Amino acid sequence: MSRPSSEKSSFIDPSAGERHFIHAQLDYVGEKGGNEAEETIQTTAGAPVEVRNPLGYNVGYWTTLLINVSHLVGTGIFSTPSNILTQTGSVGLSLIFWVIGFLINLTGISVYLELASYFPSRSGSEVVYLEQAYPKPKYLFPIAFAVNGVLLTFSSSNGIVFAQYIFRVANVTASPWAQKGVAIAGMTLVCATIIASTKWSLRIINASGVLKLATLLFMTVTGFVVLSGRTRVPEPRANFHDAFKGTSKDAYSLSNGLVSVLFAYGGYANSFNLVNEVKDPIRTIKKTANTALVSVAVLYLLVNVAYLTAVPAADIKKSSQTTAALFFKNVFGTTAAQVLSIIPALSALGNMLASVTANSRMIREIGRQGLLPFPRFWVSTRPFGTPLGPQGRQAFNFLVALKSYPDSFFLALMTLGLFLIRRQRAAADLPPTQYRSWSWVAGVFFAAKVFLLVMPWVPPKGTLKSTSFGFFYATSSLTGLGIIGLCGLYYLLCTRILPRLGGYQIRQTVIQLDDGALSSYMLKVPNADIDEWDRKHDPSGRSIDGRSEDETRTVNVV
Structure with a gap:
C-alpha cells in the first residue's frame, strides 16, 4: 500500500503541546497530545487537541478490550435472534447472516483504525472524522452530526429489554408503563454511575465484560450438552434438518434482518470514542478491537446454535425479545429460567453503561466543536472529573430500525470521507500514519451502509404494514430522513439565516x-x-x- 511521504522538518517528533501550522489547499494545525500518540494533524476548523485530557488516561489494554465486549454483548444476542430468524425465514440463512454481520463490522474496524490514526489525540470517532473529511461547507457536517447525536444518542432499546427480563425474573406481567418506569430507572442508575466516577464506571464495565464472556461460554457449553442428547430437550437436531427450508426472498425482510444483525454487533467500534484516554491508542485499539469482535462473533454463532438445539424454530420466531429466557426454560425448567433471566438483564445494564460512557465522550466532543448551545455545559468535567452534561416488542424493533437509518447515512459519509482525507493529506504532503486500510475493505463497508439506506424503501411482501414493528414499512426511514433534514435546517439557521439577519x-x-x-x-x-x-x-x-x-x-x- 502506497503512502504519502514528507521531508518537512516540522513533522519531526514535536513535544506535547507544541503547535505548528501547515498551509496547503487547506490550513492544518499539528499538535501532539498527552496520550503518547503520534502527532494529530487536522484542519484548523476542528476542535483543539487537549494536550492534557481532563478525563485522564485510565483506559488501558484490558479496559479497551472489555469496553468493546461490554458494548457488543448487550441485548442483541438475547433479543434479536427472533427477528433475524423471522426475517431470513430459515435457520441456515439466519446463521449465515450472523457471519455476514461479523465480516461487515470487521471491515468497519479497519476504516475506523485508519481514521483514528490521523487524529489519535481526539476522542469522539465519527464526530471528528466527519468534521475533518468535510471542511466545506464550513460547519455543515459537524452541525449535522451534532443534532443527530443529541437526538439519537440513546439506549432506549437496551432499557426496554432490561425491563422485560427484570419482570420475567420477578414472574410479573407488567404493563407498558411499568416497563417504561423500570427502563428509566435502569438508565438513571447508569447515568449516576458515570457522573460519579470515570474510574469506577470503567471498572464496572470491565467486570461486566468478564461476566458477559462467561455467560456466552456457559450458554455455548450448554448448547453442546443439549446437542449430545443428554438433557430433557427432545430432538435437539431437529432445527438443522433441511436448514434452508422457508428461506425468505423478500428484499425488505432481508434488509431488516441485516439491520438486526448489525444492531447485535453494535459496539464493535466503541473504544474509538475514547481514543484520547488511551496511551499509545492505535497499537492498543488495533489489537483489542479485533480481538473483541472475533471472540464475540464466534460466541454469538455458537450461542445461536445453542438456541436452535433447545428451542423449535417456530417458538424462537414467537419469542420476541426473550429468546434467551425460552432457551433457559427448555433446558433447565421454569424456575431455573426465571432465575437465569437475571443474566440478560445484567447484560443489558452493562451494555447501557458502556454505551452511555462512549456516547458521553462523543457528545462532549460535539460540544468541543462549539456548535451546540451552552458549550461549557457539554465540555465541562466538573464537579467529579466526568462528562456530566451528556446524558414492548414493536417499540424495540422500531427503535432499532429508526436509529439504523441516520447511522448508516453518516457512516457511509464517514467511509467516503476516508478517501477524501487521503487525497487532502496527499495534496498537503503530510506524513504517513500508523495504519492504513485496504481500499477494497473500506469499499465493502461503504457498500454495506449504502445497502441499508436503499433496501428499506423496497416494499415488503403482503401489505405495506407487514413489518416487524406493525405499521407502515417506510416509517422508520422517513423519520430518519426527517432527522437528517432537521440537521440541515439547523445548519442553515445558524450559519446562513441568522447571521444575514x-x-x-x-x-x-x-x-x-x-x-x-x-x-x-x-x-x-x-x-x-x-x-x-x-x-x-x-x-x-x-x-x-x-x-x-x-x-x-x-x-x-x-
Missing part, C-alpha cells in the same frame, strides 16, 4: 475551562469588525497576542 459572521476561537478542558467557541463578529478580527487571530482562531477570548464580550452564536 443579524449583520454578523461566525468566527471560531478556542477557550480553556477551569478544569483544563479545551473547546472551540463560536462567536458573532459584526461585519464591520471582520477584517480586524481575522488580522488578530491565527488560522485556528486563537488570539495572536495570547489574550483569552473568554475575556471578551462577544456572544456565543448557538
